[in-house]
Structures are given as C-alpha cells and as structure tokens.
Amino acid sequence: MSASMLPKATRRGLADEAADLVRDAIFAGRIAPGARLREVNLAEELGVSRGSVRDGLAQLEKEGLVRSGWHRSTTVIDVTPRDVQEVYELRAALDRLAATTARRAATEAGLDALDGLIAGMEERARDGASDSELAAADLAFHDQIYHLADNDRLTAAWHTIRSQIRLFHLCRIADAAADYRARVVEEHRKIVDLLRGDDEPALARYAQEHVDIARRVLLATMEEAPS
Numbered sequence: 001m002s003a004s005m006l007p008k009a010t011r012r013g014l015a016d017e018a019a020d021l022v023r024d025a026i027f028a029g030r031i032a033p034g035a036r037l038r039e040v041n042l043a044e045e046l047g048v049s050r051g052s053v054r055d056g057l058a059q060l061e062k063e064g065l066v067r068s069g070w071h072r073s074t075t076v077i078d079v080t081p082r083d084v085q086e087v088y089e090l091r092a093a094l095d096r097l098a099a100t101t102a103r104r105a106a107t108e109a110g111l112d113a114l115d116g117l118i119a120g121m122e123e124r125a126r127d128g129a130s131d132s133e134l135a136a137a138d139l140a141f142h143d144q145i146y147h148l149a150d151n152d153r154l155t156a157a158w159h160t161i162r163s164q165i166r167l168f169h170l171c172r173i174a175d176a177a178a179d180y181r182a183r184v185v186e187e188h189r190k191i192v193d194l195l196r197g198d199d200e201p202a203l204a205r206y207a208q209e210h211v212d213i214a215r216r217v218l219l220a221t222m223e224e225a226p227s
Contacts, residue, residue, distance in 0.1 A: 006030070006045045014048045018056030021046060023065065026076055027166060028132055034078045037066060063163040077164065079171050081222055087164050088215035092208045094158055095142070099207035102148035103195050110148045114192045117141045122185045131173040134184065139166055141188055145195075172214055175221035183213070 006025055022042065025031045037057060043050045057074050060066045064087075068074040077083065102110075121137045129137075139162065146155045173180045187210055194203040 006042075014052035015055035015059065018042070018046055018048055018052050019059040022056060023060060023063075023163065026065065027135075027170060029170070031076055033076050033167065033171075035076045037074045037076065039074075060163070062160075064161060065163040065167065077167070079168055079222070081219055083164070084168055084215060084218055084222070087161055087168065088211055088218075090161060091165060092211040092215075094154065094161075095145075095211055096204050096207045098142075098146050098149045098151075098154060098158070099191065099195065100200055100204050101151055101154065102145050103200060103203055105150050106148040106195060110144070111192060111196060114141065114144055114148075114188075114195070117144060118185060118188050118192065121188060125181050125184055131170055131177065134181070135166055135169045135173060138169065138184065138188070145191075168218060169214070172218040172221070175218070179217060187213070 006021055022031065022037070031037070039050045039053045039057070042053045042057075046053065057066055057068070061068060061074075064077065066074050066076055117137065117140055121134070121141065124133055124137055142158075146158050149155070190206060191203075191210065194206055197203070
C-alpha cells in the first residue's frame with residue numbers, strides 16, 4: 001500500500017479527518033482496492049497518532065470501505081462479483097423506496113435542485129471531467145433524492161453503503177467510461193421526469209432498473225477482465 005501524497009491532517013477532529021483523507025485517497029485511486037492499510041505508515045503520513053488513525057479506520061469499516069479482523073491487517077475492500085451483487089441488490093431496494101417516497105414529499109424547489117445537479121453533471125461530462133468528479137456528481141444527485149424523501153432511517157441505511165457504491169461506481173466508469181458518459185445525463189433526467197409525473201409504479205421500476213444497469217455493466221467488465 002502506498003499512501004503517498006496524502007496531506008497532513010489539521011486539528012478538526014483527528015479521527016474524522018483521518019477517515020476523510022484516507023477515504024479521499026481511495027476514491028482518487030491513490031490507495032487501490034485490496035491494499036493493506038498500516039496504521040504506523042498512515043499516522044506518519046497524516047501527522048496524527050496511531051490512535052486517531054485506528055479510530056478513523058474504524059469509521060471506514062462501518063461504511064464497508066475497509067475490512068479488518070483479529071490478527072489480520074486492515075485492507076481496502078476488494079471489488080468482487082459477490083460484493084457488487086450484494087451491494088447493488090440492496091441499493092436497488094433502497095433507491096426504489098427513496099424515489100417513491102420523494103415523489104410524494106418533494107417540492108418544486110427540491111425537484112428544481114435535481115435539475116440543477118443534472119445540468120452540472122452534463123457540463124462535467126461535456127468538459128471531460130475526471131471519473132472521480134463525475135462519480136461525485138452522480139452520487140450528489142442521489143443524495144438529493146434521499147434528502148427529498150425526508151426519512152431519517154432510510155437516509156441512514158443509504159449512508160451505510162454509500163462509500164462502497166462510490167468505489168464500485170469508480171470501477172464501473174474506469175472500465176466502461178464511454179458507456180457511462182453516454183448514459184449518465186439521460187438516465188438521471190428520466191428519473192426527474194418520473195418524479196414530476198403521476199406514474200409511481202413506472203418510477204419505482206425505473207429507479208431499480210437504473211441501479212441494475214450499473215450492476216450489469218460492472219459485472220460484465222469484471223468477467224471480461226484478465227485474471
């Protein structure tokens with residue numbers, strides 16, 4: 001594991017900031033899936049104590065982004081077909097509920113905010129934004145849907161898998177960038193159109209299909225990749 005180029009932590013809340021910095025490094029590709037995370041090395045690079053690093057890694061473990069065990073090294077999760085299948089199946093159920101709940105609760109201002117996020121996504125895709133920037137814009141759109149649903153427990157369930165989804169999403173974009181960039185704006189615009197409409201069953205079906213498309217593409221690219 002190489003955690004080079006990690007910035008020094010400032011005194012905000014060192015465990016929280018250590019978690020943020022390691023998470024950002026994973027999403028930026030500076031720490032790869034499956035990489036070992038050594039407390040002593042991270043503490044030195046971040047300029048914090050091993051205790052702060054340990055607590056930060058515990059936060060990332062709760063998010064499902066890293067794994068550890070008794071007498072085992074802490075590692076970034078691998079992106080395996082089983083992990084993808086499990087996480088995306090759960091996400092499909094959550095997104096379906098979030099979309100239908102948001103349709104009943106959303107204000108026009110809230111839907112306009114989704115339109116603004118799509119406009120930003122379209123601009124990034126057109127201007128050649130990085131994979132990480134596009135993934136962040138995509139997740140921001142879905143964060144807004146959960147916000148519009150206004151269900152604290154539903155949002156909490158979303159956040160238990162959100163970091164894993166972002167990592168998997170980055171793998172999908174990296175392996176099938178042209179496919180993703182061709183779909184991303186149209187798919188999200190269709191979700192907003194359905195949120196504004198009266199056909200809730202169609203919205204529920206498409207919210208699930210949107211997730212299933214990502215799952216199928218990622219699994220297909222994993223099958224095609226060399227061993």
